[in-house]
Amino acid sequence: MFQVAAHVLVRAALALALLASNACWAAKAEVPPQPKGSLVIIGGALRGDNAAVWERMVQLAGGKGARIAVFASASASPDKAGKFLVDRFNAYGAKAFFVPVAVRLDGTDYQAAAEDPALADAVRSAGGAFFAGGDQGRITRALKRPDGGNTRMLDALWDLYRRGGMLAGSSAGAAIMSSTMFGHPRPILATLRLGLDESREIAPGLGFIGEDVFVDQHLLVRGRFARMVPAMLKKGYKIGLGIDENTAMVVGPNREVEVVGYRGALLVDLSKAVAQDGPLNVSNVRLSYLDNGDRFNLQTHAFTPAGDKVDNKLDPAKPYFREPLFSADILGNSTVVDLMARLIDSDQPEAIGLSLDSPNGPQPDLGFEFRLTRTNDSVGYMSVLTEAYSVYNMRLDIRPIVVQRPLYQYRPADSAGNPVGAAK
Known part of the structure; x- marks a missing residue:
């Protein structure tokens, strides 16, 4: 009797081990592959004559004649914005087409369009896709189902990216690249003082760059680097990338970031930062400025300066500036x-x-x-x-x-410390 019971227990244990092994393999099989495509993340205000950025997008989408799907979902006037962008891409050698998935597009049902199999297949087979600026919340509203799931169109975009296509976005189209984005934030100083209201100021993005990198845009022109820090602290990010206007960050499948365009990008590293409660009080943030042509690898954290800088490293013993x-x-x-x-x-x-x-x-x-x-x-x-x-x-x-309030007018003093003009 004892031998029978033991035999049953052994068989049960083997069965459980087999189930656990199958579950483990199934979990591994469900992990999506690393995307083979590239991201072009633009800080906004991309000029039509910025050939370096436009040509790079066309090149990454397949070169001359590349089919590029244009999404003006964030725009208040998606039909006008979409037409302009299609014409602009075509002027640089692409064969762009407008995708009518936009909350503000008159005469269309954006939810039906986002689930249209033929439209999704057209995007899936394209060489790239581009998201215009505007309100980033309109993009996620158009591409996500009410229950938070992916629409057919969003799945098509992921398929495009995973097989080697190019995804690009400017301003709002840049914000959606990370898994967290700003929703309706307060002015920067208010954010520093009060922290972030997660229900209002932070929203889910689409996460194309991965779960580990936070993205912000219009960065230098609007001083937004300061608001990145509390947002990253709130959501647990260690690395943040902020890109300036008329400039792009190109993120390749090897996770290397290259800056292309007019200005540059700020890299915010909180891996060793220490923060205190209350108004923003944080120490040991690491800040780096990547200029046009510079590279940074998100996996190795290695910097590579542009070709016109690589042989001109600054010598701390020979400083140029000598004033406070x-x-x-x-x-x-x-x-x-x-x-x-x-x-x-x-x-x-x-x-x-x-x-x-x-x-x-x-x-x-x-x-x-x-x-x-x-x-x-x-x-x-x-x-x-x-x-x-x-x-x-x-x-x-x-x-x-x-800050001492009220502020008082400065009055010069004599050598004895008496205000000039005061009664003796």
């Missing part, structure tokens, strides 16, 4: 990059920038200090052609500060 570095408006257009460039080529150990609000705004006495510091890991390069800088691994600390 300070900005009263760190969120101004390109200010943070200008400070980084001067600091990496300076005899100064740090640069300080401030961000203050209007005296009539909420909490006018609460501002923020941004302290940039050169470390032993900080490296700079300068172009021998344009004198543009690339700066890698600079430390950034952000802390809240009290």
Whole structure:
């Protein structure tokens, strides 16, 4: 009797092991393959004459004659935006076509169009797809089902990307590339003071770049690098990429990022950052500026400067700038990059920038200090052609500060410390 029971137990154990093994193999089989395609993530305001970016998109979609599906889903006027973009791609040698999947497109049912098998097959067989700017929430609304599942059209886009096609987007079309995007955020200073309201300010993206990288756009022109930090802290991201206007980040299947276009991109690294509760207070953020032609590998974290910089690494013993570095408006257009460039080529150990609000705004006495510091890991390069800088691994600390209100007029003093013109 004992032998029979033991035999039954052994058979049951073997059966359970076999089921577990089959489940394990099934789970492995369900993991989607690494996409073979490329992403072109544009910070917005892409000019029609920016040939470097337009030509790269056509090339990655298959070259001259490549079929490129144009999505103007984010636009308030998708028909007009779509026509313009189709004409622009065709001017650069593509054979683009408009995809009528847009919430604001008159005379169409966007949900029916997103589930149309013939339309989905046309996109699936294309060489690439492009998402116009506007409101990124309109893109996800058009391509996701009400229950959060993928429409046929979104599955077709993933198939295109996985087999080697090109996915591109500008502004709102860039925001959807990460799995988390901004929804309806407050002004930057309010975000630094109050943190992020996850239900309002953050929304799910489409995640083409993967689960590990956060993407933001219009970055330098609008000083948005500061809002990336609280968003990344909130959602647990260690790496963030912010791209400026009229500029693209090209992400290849080997996970290498190349900057192409007018300006550059900021890489925000929070892998060693330490944050405190309350208004944004974070130390040991690592900040890097990738200029046109620079590369960064998301897997190895290796930087490669552009060809016109690679032989012109800056020597810390021979600094060019020799005065204290300070900005009263760190969120101004390109200010943070200008400070980084001067600091990496300076005899100064740090640069300080401030961000203050209007005296009539909420909490006018609460501002923020941004302290940039050169470390032993900080490296700079300068172009021998344009004198543009690339700066890698600079430390950034952000802390809240009290701004004394009201502000008083400065009055000069004499050698004894008495205000000039005051009664003796």
